Amino acid sequence: MDKTATYQLLVKQVESLIEGEDNTVGQLANAAAILHETMKWWWTGFYLVKDGELQLGPFQGPIACYRIKSGRGVCGTAWQQDRTIVVPDVEQFPGHIACSSESRSEIVVPLHAPDGNVAGVLDIDSRELATFDDVDAHWLQQIARVIEQQVKL
Numbered sequence: 001m002d003k004t005a006t007y008q009l010l011v012k013q014v015e016s017l018i019e020g021e022d023n024t025v026g027q028l029a030n031a032a033a034i035l036h037e038t039m040k041w042w043w044t045g046f047y048l049v050k051d052g053e054l055q056l057g058p059f060q061g062p063i064a065c066y067r068i069k070s071g072r073g074v075c076g077t078a079w080q081q082d083r084t085i086v087v088p089d090v091e092q093f094p095g096h097i098a099c100s101s102e103s104r105s106e107i108v109v110p111l112h113a114p115d116g117n118v119a120g121v122l123d124i125d126s127r128e129l130a131t132f133d134d135v136d137a138h139w140l141q142q143i144a145r146v147i148e149q150q151v152k153l
Helices: 003-018 024-039 073-081 134-150
Strands: 043-050 053-060 085-087 105-112 118-126
Touching: 003 024, 003 134, 024 043, 024 053, 024 134, 043 073, 053 073, 053 118, 073 085, 073 105, 073 118, 085 134, 105 134, 118 134
Parallel strands: none
Antiparallel strands: 043 053, 043 118, 085 105, 105 118
16 A cells, blocks of 8 residues: 555545544544554654643653753754644754664654644654655644544544
């Protein structure tokens, strides 16, 4: 199955997995799990805005940083600029936060609360260089919209 077809299926699976549930932690945990298991990424998870910083939420993969300030690293920059960021080589990203030295490329997609403010980010890391591209950005943004509609962020 090609990447686009896999993502099309994932959008439907994430939607059916979290629809009608009111357990935010469970919804995000299951969304991270299905993305992680399907795509075989190194780290897949969420950081949520709380007390003026991004705080670690549900994830799959190795240990992670607990807190990220606005504008710091890829996650903090995506939050501050309210945009999806694709990083082919994390070593080339100014201010990259190395939670794991094995992470080589990354994509971060903002998640919005009903008021339009960024409420968190979907963060995905790969152990390979240049794993993520415009196709990933497009479909992960679609998955983010599903999460925004179904999860109380």
